[in-house]
Amino acid sequence: MSGIFTKAMARNIFYGGTVFFFLLFLALTFNTTRELPQRDNRAKLTPAVAAGKKLWETNNCIGCHTLLGEGAYFAPELGNVYKRRGPEFIKAWIKAQPTGVPGRRQMPQFHFSDADLDNLVEFLKYSSEINTSNWPPNIEG
C-alpha cells in the first residue's frame, strides 16, 4: 500500500463501512421481525410450550442434543423428534433413562412429573412445526 492510501483513509473506510453494513443488518432484522409470524409457529405458543421450553433449558438438553441443528452433537436432533417418534415414545423414552447398557452413551434420569413430560412434548411438537425451509434433509435429523 503506497503513500496515496493513507491511514486516515483506511480509518474512514472502516467506520463508514461498519456503520453502513450494521445499518443494513438492522434493516434486515426489522424485515425478519415482520416476516417471522408466518414462519415461527407463534400461534401455537401456549403456556405449556413455554413451560416445556423452560424444562428444556433448565435441564441443559442442548448440552448433548441439537435443536434445529444447534447445540451439542452427542445425541440425536430433537427439532423433528416429535415427527420421528411421536409423543408416547418420547415420554416413555425419557422415563426409561438411563439405559445402563455398558459402553453406550447414557442420558440422565430427570425425574419429570407427568405434567412436565406433557409440557416437554408440547414444546417439541411446537418446535417441529416451525418452518425450517425443509431442514433436516430427512426424518433421521
Add this chain to the structure above:
Amino acid sequence: MQYKTQAVAKPYFIAAIGLFVGQILFGLIMGLQYVIGDFLFPAIPFNIARMVHTNLLIVWLLFGFMGSAYYLVPEESETELFSPKLALVMFWIFLVAGALTVVGYLALPYATLAKLTGNDLLATMGREFLEQPLITKVGIVVVALAFLFNITMTVLKGRKTAISMVLLLGLWGLAVFFLFSFYNPDNLVLDKFYWWWVVHLWVEGVWELILGALLAFVLIKVTGVDREVIEKWLYVIITLTLVTGVIGTGHHYYWIGTPEYWQWWGSVFSALEPIPFFAMTVFAFNMVSRRRREHPNRAATLWALGTGVMSFLGAGLWGFLHTLAPVNYYTHGTQITAAHGHMAFYGAYVMVVLCMISYAMPILRGRAANSDKAQVVEMWGFWLMTVAIVFITLFLTGAGILQVWLQRISATPLSYMATQDQIMVFYWLREWTGVMFLIGLVVYIASFFIGGDKKAATA
C-alpha cells in the same frame, strides 16, 4: 516493562493458562465419552463436561483479553493504568465467580443450580455457551464494565493510537453484545435469532477487532516496522472483517425458522469472510519479512505467524467449507461444525492470547525474552498443540463427512446413533490426538520454568 502498572496483566495470564488446562482435561473426558459412552456416568454426564469445556474456554480467553489489554493499553497510551487496584480486585472477583460457577456445574444437578441462582426471576440459562447462572452473567457484566472503565480512562488520559482505539471498540462491543444473553423469549426462533447476536457477533465480529489489535501490537514490537504501516493494515483487516462478518451472521439463519432470503445474504457475505483472515496471514508474514530488528523473542514471532495461518485455516477455510446454504443444508449440526469450531477457536483466539502472553510474560518477569532453551521448549509446545489441533480437525471432518453421507444423503439413511457407531474410529483418533494436545500444553507450561541465559531487559 515501561509502565509499572502493566504488571497487573501477570495474574490474568497465569489464571488464563490455568483454566486452559482445565478446559483441555474436560475436553479429553468428553472425547472419551464419545467412544466409551458411559465413562464417568452419572458423576459427570456429557452435557456437564461440555459446559465446563466451553465455558472455561470463554472465561480463560476473557482473562487473556483483559490481561492483554492491561499490558497493552498503558504502553500504547504512554501512561500508567488508571487504577491498578481496581484491576486486581476485578481479577479476584472474576476468578472466584468463575470457579464457583464451575463448582456449581459439577456439584449440583443443573436444574437445582438454576433454581438456586434465580433463573425463575429471569430465565437465561440452558442455552449453548450461555449456560451461566443469572448471577454469574450479572457478575460478568459488572467485571466487564469495571474493566472497560479502567481501560477507557487510561486511554482518555494518554496517547490515542489506532491500536488502542480498535481494541477498545472490540472490548466495548464484547460487553454490549453480551447483553443479548439476557433476552430469552419463549418464541424459539426469536431466542435463536438473538442468541447469535452474542455468539456470532462476538467470534466473527468484535472479537476479531481484539485479535487484530493484539496481533498488530505484537508485530510492531517484534518487527520494528513503522506504526503507520501496521495500523493501516489493521484498519483494512477489520474493515473486511465487519463488512463481511456482520451480514455474515445470516449463515446461521438458514434453518431456524427465519426468512429464506437469509440463504442468499448469509451465503454471499460469509463466503467473503475468509478474506480478512487471509489478509491477516499476509499481514503477519509481510511484516515479519520487512522487520527492522531481530527481536530476541523468536517464540512470540512464531505465535504471531501461527495466528495468521491457523486463523485463516480454521476460521476462514473450514468456515467456508460449510457456509454456503446448499452445502450447509447437509452439514448443519454435524461433526463438520465441531471440526470448524475447534480449529477456528484455537487458530484465532487461543493463539493470539498465547502470542500476547509469549511476548509480554518475559518482560513482566524482568527480561526482554526467555533463554534460548526455554524458547525452544515453548516452540515445541507450539508445534505439538498446533499439529494436534490440525489432526483433531481433520478427524472430525472425516467423521462429519461420513455422518452426512450415512445419515442424510444415503438412499437408506441410518439413524443418528447407528451412524455414530459407524464413525467410532474417527472419534478414537481424535481422542488420541487430544492426548497429544495435552502433552503439548504441558510442554508449553514447562517452558515457563526453564532457566538459562535470559536476554537483557532492553526492549
